Amino acid sequence: MSRKERDRMTIMTGVQRQELTLVQAGELMAVCYRQSKRIWRRYQADGDAGLVHRLRVNPARGASRPNCGRRPWPSMRRNATRTSARR
Secondary structure: OHHHHHHHHHHOOOOOOOOOOHHHHHHHHHHOOOHHHHHHHHHHHHHHHHHOOHHOOOOOOOOOOOOOOOOOHHHHHHHHHHHHHHH
């Protein structure tokens, strides 16, 4: 959990205890009232896990697969170095 998400968790805990309103929570989080309502709904539904950025859970799209350690088509690479050496 990042620092920003931990701060949001403490603020949402204040809303849950009715120490803060959503308007005040939005100001503390530097988001609008509408966004604070969305954060609050997700916090109510999923708890602390609802505040974690959802893309962090998934692997990156460009990440290599763990079983693909070798390069494809090694013969093409070998031929490319031969043609460049002739010039």
